[in-house]
Amino acid sequence: MSKYFVAVEPPSDQSLRIATVMRQLGDPSPVPHITVKAPSGLGPDLAWLPAVREVAARSERFIVTIREARTFSNRILYLAVQSANLAQLHQIILETVAPSPELVTKYSEERQYIPHLTLAISHIEYGLPPYQTLVSNLRGLDPFEAFELTIFRREDASTRYRTWQRLPLALSHKSSPNSNQRPSGRKHS
Numbered sequence: 305m306s307k308y309f310v311a312v313e314p315p316s317d318q319s320l321r322i323a324t325v326m327r328q329l330g331d332p333s334p335v336p337h338i339t340v341k342a343p344s345g346l347g348p349d350l351a352w353l354p355a356v357r358e359v360a361a362r363s364e365r366f367i368v369t370i371r372e373a374r375t376f377s378n379r380i381l382y383l384a385v386q387s388a389n390l391a392q393l394h395q396i397i398l399e400t401v402a403p404s405p406e407l408v409t410k411y412s413e414e415r416q417y418i419p420h421l422t423l424a425i426s427h428i429e430y431g432l433p434p435y436q437t438l439v440s441n442l443r444g445l446d447p448f449e450a451f452e453l454t455i456f457r458r459e460d461a462s463t464r465y466r467t468w469q470r471l472p473l474a475l476s477h478k479s480s481p482n483s484n485q486r487p488s489g490r491k492h493s
Contacts, residue, residue: 307458308346308468310356310397311337312368312390312450314421321445322383322421325438329381329424333464338368338385338421340394340453342411345403353455355400360453360471363393369447370421373439378431383442385419387450394419 313319319336326334346352366389374384394417398408408414423439426432450473457468 305460306348307343307465309339309343309456309465310341310346311339311454311456312452313337313454314368314370314445315448318370318445318448321442322423325441326423328438329433329435331424335456335465335467336421337454337456338390338419340390341397341401342413344407344411344413345398345401352401356397356453356455357471359393359396359400360473363396363473364389365449365451365473365475366390366393367447368450370442370445373423373435373442374420375432379426380422381424381426381432381435381439382420382422383439385421387419389450390419391417 314322314336322336323334326336341356346356366387368390369386371384371386373381375381398413403413424432424435452473453471454467455469455471456465458465
């Protein structure tokens with residue numbers, strides 16, 4: 305059964321740098337992203353898709369700043385993310401899709417949303433490998449404009465998530481006509 309989630313992707317130059325570190329931390333085929341909406345309520349019937357498209361079309365572009373590396377319980381290594389709009393966008397999509405309470409709990413969406421970009425997850429009880437030197441290669445990533453939401457899809461448990469659709473965000477009043485162009489290296493679906 306197909307599963308979906310909604311995310312923001314960094315520009316291609318930053319994605320390449322981040323993916324390199326993710327590979328060195330053990331992910332064989334990384335796709336750097338900031339999850340905006342976990343899979344809860346995003347079922348294979350796609351009944352949620354028109355509503356998420358509408359949210360994207362009404363939401364203005366926003367600036368995302370990637371910060372320092374942090375951990376959740378020494379099991380998940382991530383880059384902190386700062387943006388005034390990510391938490392609000394997450395909440396709007398969550399309320400629009402309205403997943404069941406059981407699914408909200410399953411994907412930990414009842415907790416406060418913490419925007420982040422996961423670098424590595426330790427599946428062993430000993431925690432994460434030494435990472436400070438690798439992560440130091442990611443210092444100084446420039447803030448970027450999020451101009452679209454990416455919907456990722458996974459066909460079944462044996463496959464990886466892949467880009468399925470890209471939903472453009474509305475132009476803000478401050479956006480220039482040239483800011484509508486995609487960063488090099490990514491195809492528009």
